Amino acid sequence: MTLDPAARLAVKESGLWGITSALKHFATTIGRTVYIPPDWDASSVRNVLPHEILGHVKQFRWCGLGIHPTLGIFPGMALVYVWGIIFPLWLAWGRYRCELHADSASWSWHLAKRLWTPNDVLTRAEGFATTVSSKAYAWAWPRKWALWGFTRRARQVIRKAALVG
Numbered sequence: 001m002t003l004d005p006a007a008r009l010a011v012k013e014s015g016l017w018g019i020t021s022a023l024k025h026f027a028t029t030i031g032r033t034v035y036i037p038p039d040w041d042a043s044s045v046r047n048v049l050p051h052e053i054l055g056h057v058k059q060f061r062w063c064g065l066g067i068h069p070t071l072g073i074f075p076g077m078a079l080v081y082v083w084g085i086i087f088p089l090w091l092a093w094g095r096y097r098c099e100l101h102a103d104s105a106s107w108s109w110h111l112a113k114r115l116w117t118p119n120d121v122l123t124r125a126e127g128f129a130t131t132v133s134s135k136a137y138a139w140a141w142p143r144k145w146a147l148w149g150f151t152r153r154a155r156q157v158i159r160k161a162a163l164v165g
Protein backbone atom coordinates (compact mmCIF):
# COMPACT_ATOMS: atom_id res chain seq x y z
CA MET A 1 0.00 0.00 0.00
CA THR A 2 1.96 3.01 -1.22
CA LEU A 3 0.21 6.11 0.06
CA ASP A 4 3.30 8.35 -0.05
CA PRO A 5 6.75 6.99 -0.97
CA ALA A 6 8.44 9.30 1.56
CA ALA A 7 6.33 8.11 4.51
CA ARG A 8 7.94 5.98 7.22
CA LEU A 9 6.56 3.97 10.13
CA ALA A 10 8.06 3.88 13.61
CA VAL A 11 6.96 2.43 16.95
CA LYS A 12 6.48 4.89 19.81
CA GLU A 13 9.15 4.35 22.44
CA SER A 14 7.50 4.54 25.82
CA GLY A 15 9.97 7.03 27.30
CA LEU A 16 9.53 9.67 24.62
CA TRP A 17 5.75 9.41 24.33
CA GLY A 18 4.92 8.73 27.95
CA ILE A 19 4.44 12.46 28.61
CA THR A 20 0.68 12.30 28.31
CA SER A 21 -1.49 9.22 28.38
CA ALA A 22 -3.43 10.55 25.39
CA LEU A 23 -0.35 10.43 23.15
CA LYS A 24 0.35 6.84 24.18
CA HIS A 25 -2.85 5.55 22.58
CA PHE A 26 -2.85 7.47 19.31
CA ALA A 27 -0.83 7.37 16.13
CA THR A 28 1.14 10.61 15.77
CA THR A 29 2.68 11.92 12.57
CA ILE A 30 5.70 14.21 12.58
CA GLY A 31 7.09 15.11 9.17
CA ARG A 32 7.16 11.92 7.13
CA THR A 33 7.15 9.55 10.11
CA VAL A 34 4.01 7.93 11.51
CA TYR A 35 4.59 6.85 15.14
CA ILE A 36 2.45 3.88 16.19
CA PRO A 37 1.70 2.81 19.79
CA PRO A 38 3.66 -0.39 20.57
CA ASP A 39 0.58 -2.44 21.50
CA TRP A 40 -1.28 -1.97 18.19
CA ASP A 41 -1.93 -4.95 15.91
CA ALA A 42 -1.52 -4.91 12.13
CA SER A 43 -5.16 -4.15 11.34
CA SER A 44 -5.23 -1.13 13.68
CA VAL A 45 -2.13 0.18 11.92
CA ARG A 46 -3.67 -0.42 8.47
CA ASN A 47 -6.85 1.41 9.48
CA VAL A 48 -5.07 4.56 10.56
CA LEU A 49 -2.50 4.81 7.74
CA PRO A 50 -4.72 6.57 5.15
CA HIS A 51 -5.60 9.22 7.77
CA GLU A 52 -1.97 9.73 8.81
CA ILE A 53 -0.31 9.53 5.39
CA LEU A 54 -2.89 10.97 2.96
CA GLY A 55 -3.75 13.52 5.65
CA HIS A 56 -0.96 14.53 7.98
CA VAL A 57 2.12 13.57 5.94
CA LYS A 58 0.59 15.52 3.05
CA GLN A 59 -0.02 18.49 5.37
CA PHE A 60 3.64 18.44 6.42
CA ARG A 61 4.53 18.25 2.72
CA TRP A 62 2.41 21.35 1.97
CA CYS A 63 4.02 23.21 4.85
CA GLY A 64 7.39 22.13 3.43
CA LEU A 65 6.42 23.95 0.21
CA GLY A 66 5.75 20.61 -1.49
CA ILE A 67 9.44 19.67 -1.41
CA HIS A 68 9.51 17.12 1.42
CA PRO A 69 7.31 16.48 4.48
CA THR A 70 10.29 16.87 6.86
CA LEU A 71 10.71 20.50 5.76
CA GLY A 72 7.16 21.18 6.91
CA ILE A 73 7.84 20.39 10.57
CA PHE A 74 9.10 23.88 11.29
CA PRO A 75 7.68 26.42 11.21
CA GLY A 76 4.57 25.35 9.28
CA MET A 77 2.99 22.51 11.22
CA ALA A 78 4.67 23.55 14.47
CA LEU A 79 2.67 26.79 14.28
CA VAL A 80 -0.59 24.89 13.85
CA TYR A 81 0.14 22.84 16.97
CA VAL A 82 1.56 25.70 19.05
CA TRP A 83 -1.48 27.75 18.16
CA GLY A 84 -3.59 24.88 19.47
CA ILE A 85 -1.65 24.83 22.73
CA ILE A 86 -1.19 28.48 23.66
CA PHE A 87 -4.51 29.88 22.47
CA PRO A 88 -7.83 29.01 24.12
CA LEU A 89 -7.76 25.24 24.03
CA TRP A 90 -11.24 24.74 22.72
CA LEU A 91 -10.76 27.00 19.69
CA ALA A 92 -7.79 25.41 17.95
CA TRP A 93 -9.17 25.94 14.46
CA GLY A 94 -5.95 24.83 12.71
CA ARG A 95 -5.93 21.47 14.45
CA TYR A 96 -9.62 20.98 13.75
CA ARG A 97 -9.06 21.71 10.05
CA CYS A 98 -6.04 19.36 9.88
CA GLU A 99 -8.06 16.52 11.39
CA LEU A 100 -11.06 17.19 9.15
CA HIS A 101 -8.81 17.14 6.08
CA ALA A 102 -6.92 14.00 7.19
CA ASP A 103 -10.04 12.05 8.01
CA SER A 104 -11.88 12.99 4.83
CA ALA A 105 -8.84 11.84 2.81
CA SER A 106 -9.14 8.53 4.67
CA TRP A 107 -12.90 8.27 3.97
CA SER A 108 -12.34 8.83 0.23
CA TRP A 109 -9.61 6.21 0.18
CA HIS A 110 -11.70 3.62 2.05
CA LEU A 111 -14.74 4.28 -0.19
CA ALA A 112 -12.66 4.01 -3.37
CA LYS A 113 -11.23 0.67 -2.20
CA ARG A 114 -14.75 -0.43 -1.21
CA LEU A 115 -13.49 -1.19 2.29
CA TRP A 116 -16.11 1.08 3.89
CA THR A 117 -19.75 1.75 3.02
CA PRO A 118 -21.22 5.29 3.11
CA ASN A 119 -22.74 4.33 6.47
CA ASP A 120 -19.30 3.35 7.81
CA VAL A 121 -18.05 6.80 6.76
CA LEU A 122 -20.91 8.59 8.56
CA THR A 123 -20.36 6.51 11.72
CA ARG A 124 -16.63 7.20 11.64
CA ALA A 125 -17.22 10.93 11.00
CA GLU A 126 -19.49 11.25 14.03
CA GLY A 127 -17.18 9.20 16.23
CA PHE A 128 -14.06 11.10 15.22
CA ALA A 129 -15.79 14.50 15.55
CA THR A 130 -16.45 13.52 19.16
CA THR A 131 -12.78 12.55 19.64
CA VAL A 132 -11.52 15.85 18.17
CA SER A 133 -13.74 17.79 20.58
CA SER A 134 -12.57 15.71 23.56
CA LYS A 135 -9.64 15.84 25.96
CA ALA A 136 -7.59 13.62 23.60
CA TYR A 137 -7.30 16.57 21.18
CA ALA A 138 -7.25 19.24 23.89
CA TRP A 139 -10.88 20.09 23.09
CA ALA A 140 -9.74 21.44 19.72
CA TRP A 141 -13.23 22.43 18.60
CA PRO A 142 -16.66 22.60 20.25
CA ARG A 143 -18.46 19.28 19.92
CA LYS A 144 -21.57 20.65 18.18
CA TRP A 145 -19.50 22.49 15.59
CA ALA A 146 -17.22 19.48 15.06
CA LEU A 147 -20.20 17.17 14.54
CA TRP A 148 -21.76 19.61 12.09
CA GLY A 149 -18.51 20.06 10.13
CA PHE A 150 -17.59 16.37 10.01
CA THR A 151 -21.09 15.20 9.03
CA ARG A 152 -21.31 17.84 6.33
CA ARG A 153 -17.91 16.86 4.92
CA ALA A 154 -18.79 13.14 5.12
CA ARG A 155 -21.90 13.72 2.97
CA GLN A 156 -19.80 15.61 0.39
CA VAL A 157 -17.21 12.81 0.26
CA ILE A 158 -19.92 10.15 -0.10
CA ARG A 159 -21.64 12.09 -2.90
CA LYS A 160 -18.34 12.53 -4.74
CA ALA A 161 -17.41 8.85 -4.36
CA ALA A 162 -20.82 7.83 -5.74
CA LEU A 163 -20.21 9.98 -8.83
CA VAL A 164 -16.77 8.47 -9.42
CA GLY A 165 -17.54 4.86 -8.54
Ligand SMILES: [Zn+2]
Binds near residue numbers: 051056099102
Ligand atom coordinates in the same frame (compact mmCIF):
# COMPACT_ATOMS: atom_id res chain seq x y z
ZN1 LIG B 1 -5.10 13.07 12.83
